[in-house]
Amino acid sequence: MIFPKLTVGAVLITAVLMAMPQHHGHFYFDLSPVMSGEWWRLLTGHLIHSDWEHWFWNAAALAVLGSYLEQQSKYLWFQGMLAGMISVNLLLLSDWSQITRYCGLSGALNTLLAVALFHYWRETRSAWVIVAALVCMSKLMIELLSGTSLLTQLSWPPFPPAHLAGTLAGVILIISTKHFCPKTNSCV
Numbered sequence: 001m002i003f004p005k006l007t008v009g010a011v012l013i014t015a016v017l018m019a020m021p022q023h024h025g026h027f028y029f030d031l032s033p034v035m036s037g038e039w040w041r042l043l044t045g046h047l048i049h050s051d052w053e054h055w056f057w058n059a060a061a062l063a064v065l066g067s068y069l070e071q072q073s074k075y076l077w078f079q080g081m082l083a084g085m086i087s088v089n090l091l092l093l094s095d096w097s098q099i100t101r102y103c104g105l106s107g108a109l110n111t112l113l114a115v116a117l118f119h120y121w122r123e124t125r126s127a128w129v130i131v132a133a134l135v136c137m138s139k140l141m142i143e144l145l146s147g148t149s150l151l152t153q154l155s156w157p158p159f160p161p162a163h164l165a166g167t168l169a170g171v172i173l174i175i176s177t178k179h180f181c182p183k184t185n186s187c188v
Helices: 005-018 021-026 031-035 041-047 052-072 074-093 106-124 127-146 160-176
Strands: none
Touching: 005 021, 005 041, 005 052, 005 074, 031 041, 031 074, 041 074, 052 074, 052 106, 074 106, 074 160, 106 127, 106 160, 127 160
16 A cells, blocks of 8 residues: 555645634635736645635545545546646636635545546446445535535535536546556556
């Protein structure tokens, strides 16, 4: 078993950012500063969270999903994180977004979830993976229609379209990748 360095590193970076509350305002995605050239917020907006509860749920999901994908391939982990962050950023910068501030990894985590579910299904062909995917899709649809989060109540209002953007990035990644990485950790 390979130690998930990327996943542990990402969780630690998010924890360090959370431990500096006096600087949180410099890390959130905030549309006006981003449009004025503060491009780092396109990255740090995903790494900072609204509060410690938000951080906990995102860090826990990253620990599980990230560790699984990193065991399969570091390249696959990196592709998933990058695709998820880019898709959410494109949404936030588009006319489809009515919000001007955003934070958290949940959009990118939905990319990792889609890729992990597909990869695990390819590995096992288990019908339970299909059931899990349908439950996740149902949760996403309910949150999109209600505009609320089903499992958490955070200090910021949820933004379910970011979860959809992340999920779509995962689907695009699955379709566009000819061969998913086998257990040998080599990607083609």
